[in-house]
Amino acid sequence: MAKTKLTAISGFPEFLPPEQILFAKVLDIIREGYELYGFSPIETPAVERKEVLTSKGGNEKEIYALSRLAAGEGENPNTELALHFDLTVPLARYVAMHKNKLTFPFRRYQIQKVWRGERSQAGRSREFYQCDIDVIGRGSLSLLTDAEIPSIIYQIFRRMKIGPFVIRINNRKILQGYFQSLGIQADQIDGITRIIDKLEKMGTEKVVSELTNKTALEKATAQQMIDFLGNELKTDDMLTQLNSMSQINEQFSQGVKELASVVEGIRNFRVPEASFKIDLSVARGLDYYTGTVYETVLVEHPGIGSICSGGRYDDLASFFTNEKLPGVGLSIGVTRLVSQLIEDGLLKKGAATVAQVLVASMDENRTSDYLRMGTELRNAGIPTEVYLEKARIGNQLKYADKKGFKIAIIAGENEFSENTVQIKDLITGEPIVCPLTDMVQQVKKSLSAQESKL
Structure with a gap:
């Protein structure tokens, strides 16, 4: 047809x-x-x-x-x-x-x-x-x-x-x-x-x-x-x-x-x-x-x-x-x-997403943990997307960069074994490792630091 x-x-x-x-x-x-x-x-x-x-x-x-x-x-x-x-x-x-x-x-x-x-x-x-x-x-x-x-x-x-x-x-x-x-x-x-x-x-x-x-x-x-x-x-x-x-x-x-x-x-x-x-x-x-x-x-x-x-x-x-x-x-x-x-350049286009944070998926056996992280961030009022497809971390970060996320949450085997999470600032490229229990507060701190530099 x-x-x-x-x-x-x-x-x-x-x-x-x-x-x-x-x-x-x-x-x-x-x-x-x-x-x-x-x-x-x-x-x-x-x-x-x-x-x-x-x-x-x-x-x-x-x-x-x-x-x-x-x-x-x-x-x-x-x-x-x-x-x-x-x-x-x-x-x-x-x-x-x-x-x-x-x-x-x-x-x-x-x-x-x-x-x-x-x-x-x-x-x-x-x-x-x-x-x-x-x-x-x-x-x-x-x-x-x-x-x-x-x-x-x-x-x-x-x-x-x-x-x-x-x-x-x-x-x-x-x-x-x-x-x-x-x-x-x-x-x-x-x-x-x-x-x-x-x-x-x-x-x-x-x-x-x-x-x-x-x-x-x-x-x-x-x-x-x-x-x-x-x-x-x-x-x-x-x-x-x-x-x-x-x-x-x-x-x-x-x-x-x-x-x-x-x-x-x-x-x-x-x-x-x-x-x-x-x-x-x-x-x-x-x-x-x-x-x-x-x-x-x-x-x-x-x-x-x-x-x-x-x-x-x-x-x-x-x-x-x-x-x-x-x-x-x-x-x-x-x-x-x-x-x-x-x-005329009087208004500037921004990101292609309203979410500020992307939770990357490193291990399909940990999907429930990634979803829980997303829920915790949203409950704190932080717009968050969880990456749900199978993809290498490099491709997930390219996706995050293209859409304009500000923060990526990365947790693989090492992070889970130490009960930590990596919070990557996608504007500066700098990662911060913090206890999983401090994730929400550290994300808020990182977002606030980004805002202060605008």
Whole structure:
């Protein structure tokens, strides 16, 4: 029988063990960071009804619909279901359905895969993990929540040790008010905002061209808009300038007041000035954002682009309930993030095993002793693998080196006759012989010594 030819599926990444272990560690940092601020986990189905996903800004061309490969007579293989493209729309549906059972403000985090049928390219996958936090209010939600979100992200990225980063903040009301002051009609604003959202990727010239060609803006108006968005001022200077323009219209003025309040809150959450800034070009292309918006970039690696983003949405759940359920949140596209950080050398791959210790098997008649050693080490909280195959000790040590174990436990006829064990440091190559009864303590000591040298 002919064998199926195996090829990688474009846009659906998979990691080898060293990358996957690193990925899991990053997820742990994110999860712990979210829980440190009191967020509770939830999980929603991978699929939603199509009308839910397209209710507020979903691009139908990027949504994978669910169908069966075959159907019975008279059945339709197509279904009313599709894979979710983000976790925010499913959250709105979830809160609307369970609002009478939830406690508000509802603080949740969600770490799941999402799927988008977009063109696969560098930094863009069709299947990837998102790590979301959101706070949903019932009737109202304090602007202090908008300030808390950046403080959480600051703590997480600082712990990841990926170098200096800046959380860029803006308010959609400022953009909408400014666009209206230029004579732009309300029904054009969302389309223009989506184009503006491409500014960093496409550059000024291409964005101006797209604005003039797709929205019928005069080139001078488009350039005036870009000049306003490109203002580079320190935070307080930017607020002063925006306040001086507040007479433009009520929406602009409201956006400036909200932005100033969020900035004050971020400072009260003790986020350093160097780690956040006002950036008027941050637009966020999705239609459901109504106020504060965020993007985060690495200072020394701007080419990676935004490593997390989000904002406030006051009426996302309006398609599912008449009750006002305002929210604010942020998402880390962690699959893309980890891949880019590895590629740029900001995260280092490590071992191909999560175990620290390998117990070698020297004598098949002593298998029960090797298994007991493994159990003793695990009971002490030390991840341990026992080598179970028949192989020479040299080959076992090659295996240990290739996978990245830190310690090898070696016990043969001589060691057992003396009731000792050899503990081999696989980083320095140095062996230590100690009584079998001291094995666990000596392994801990050796691992601690290795850690102190990192």
